[in-house]
Amino acid sequence: MNGAQDLGGQHGMGPVAPEKDEPYFHAEWEKRALGLTLSCGAFGAWTIDESRHARESLAPATYLSASYYEIWMRGLETLLQRHGFVSPAELAAGQMLEKGRDPKRILTAEMVPGVLAKGGPCDRPAPDAPRFAAGDRVRTKNFNPETHTRLPRYARAKQGIVEAVQGAFVFPDDNAHGKGENPQWVYTVVFDGGEIWGEGADPTLTVSIDAWESYLERV
Amino acid sequence: MHDHDDHDHDHHDNHFSGIQARVKALETVLTQKGLIDPAAIDVIVETYETKIGPRNGARVVAKAWSEPEFADWLRRDATAAIASLGYTGRQGEHMRAVFNTADTHNLVVCTLCSCYPWSVLGLPPVWYKAPPYRARAVIDPRGVLEEFGVRLSDAKKIRVWDSTAELRYIVIPERPAGTGGLDQEALADLVTRDSMIGTGLAIPAGEAR
Numbered sequence: 349m350n351g352a353q354d355l356g357g358q359h360g361m362g363p364v365a366p367e368k369d370e371p372y373f374h375a376e377w378e379k380r381a382l383g384l385t386l387s388c389g390a391f392g393a394w395t396i397d398e399s400r401h402a403r404e405s406l407a408p409a410t411y412l413s414a415s416y417y418e419i420w421m422r423g424l425e426t427l428l429q430r431h432g433f434v435s436p437a438e439l440a441a442g443q444m445l446e447k448g449r450d451p452k453r454i455l456t457a458e459m460v461p462g463v464l465a466k467g468g469p470c471d472r473p474a475p476d477a478p479r480f481a482a483g484d485r486v487r488t489k490n491f492n493p494e495t496h497t498r499l500p501r502y503a504r505a506k507q508g509i510v511e512a513v514q515g516a517f518v519f520p521d522d523n524a525h526g527k528g529e530n531p532q533w534v535y536t537v538v539f540d541g542g543e544i545w546g547e548g549a550d551p552t553l554t555v556s557i558d559a560w561e562s563y564l565e566r567v
Numbered sequence: 568m569h570d571h572d573d574h575d576h577d578h579h580d581n582h583f584s585g586i587q588a589r590v591k592a593l594e595t596v597l598t599q600k601g602l603i604d605p606a607a608i609d610v611i612v613e614t615y616e617t618k619i620g621p622r623n624g625a626r627v628v629a630k631a632w633s634e635p636e637f638a639d640w641l642r643r644d645a646t647a648a649i650a651s652l653g654y655t656g657r658q659g660e661h662m663r664a665v666f667n668t669a670d671t672h673n674l675v676v677c678t679l680c681s682c683y684p685w686s687v688l689g690l691p692p693v694w695y696k697a698p699p700y701r702a703r704a705v706i707d708p709r710g711v712l713e714e715f716g717v718r719l720s721d722a723k724k725i726r727v728w729d730s731t732a733e734l735r736y737i738v739i740p741e742r743p744a745g746t747g748g749l750d751q752e753a754l755a756d757l758v759t760r761d762s763m764i765g766t767g768l769a770i771p772a773g774e775a776r
Binding site: 375 | 589595601610
């Protein structure tokens, strides 16, 4: 979706401002936000793709004025309500008012090391052979879905070269919306800076994305 | 460091306490329902504060600098090569290593969210997740690098990797000159977090802390 999250190439965002010796957390609540996000993810009620969509669906003014852990928290509130774990009244009251839905699993302290070490691999067998090979010239599609996609706006309707076939992975555009994993081949596609940014582009620049097969057409 | 709490919220004076209350309310409701184990949150935080951080990635780089066979393995199958050192798991399930050379500098960004290789670099810094870096890394990488104190020669090519899928990237910086006699632990001391994102370079020999 063309939300505030799709930031590549936007002007006016100011300097990067790296912080010397930055701590892992700037406040105690950030620690709890990280832990709550991972703990609730263990419920098994939503995918990483649905959680990304919940975050990018925040109103642009909210998204751009929130710190990243705040974006996570607001996304998590959406997911917990959508899936019946908490109610809006409970969030407002700050206490339990009804039991709510039971999750598939609850993350306990003992489970944490195993869960973090295992992660959530999302490579899957593909139903067909890859349509493209390294060296192929491709064009990304021009589309503007209101739903989740991992093709950034700056890289739509651009010509590039397939550099590598990376394997087949869960297709987020479907998986974010409960339409199944529908794995597709993913390719590293390289674009010249001039193809993307046009006049005045850095002549030494190339930008690559990892693109699912259905994002691409042969040139 | 405390004045940094409001860093992102200059125009919202009471925003910080708002989110603090919000997180507290959520944790309270979920705990009362038995849906979360607050001790699990403590273990998660402790893991990323003390066990999983950029030292993991620095050891990957030092080994690649020292052992050509390991560097080749990283190029072919970074996931397996990195897993051989014990660095696996969340946000490192599918890894790629990209090598800086005399004529090309690599820079990693996630313009759409904050994808980052947790298993080798730990949790991402605030700037990596914030709009300025995500907006500018793909269109003005040289300007971004200068804000990190890195000035590349005009002839050096810049390759930006936008992490749009589930592949997570680690940049293998160039090995500093004059480090032939160092063992891998000493080499790892020259590898900064930023050098593995591409916003920095390895520390020259003799300047390590």
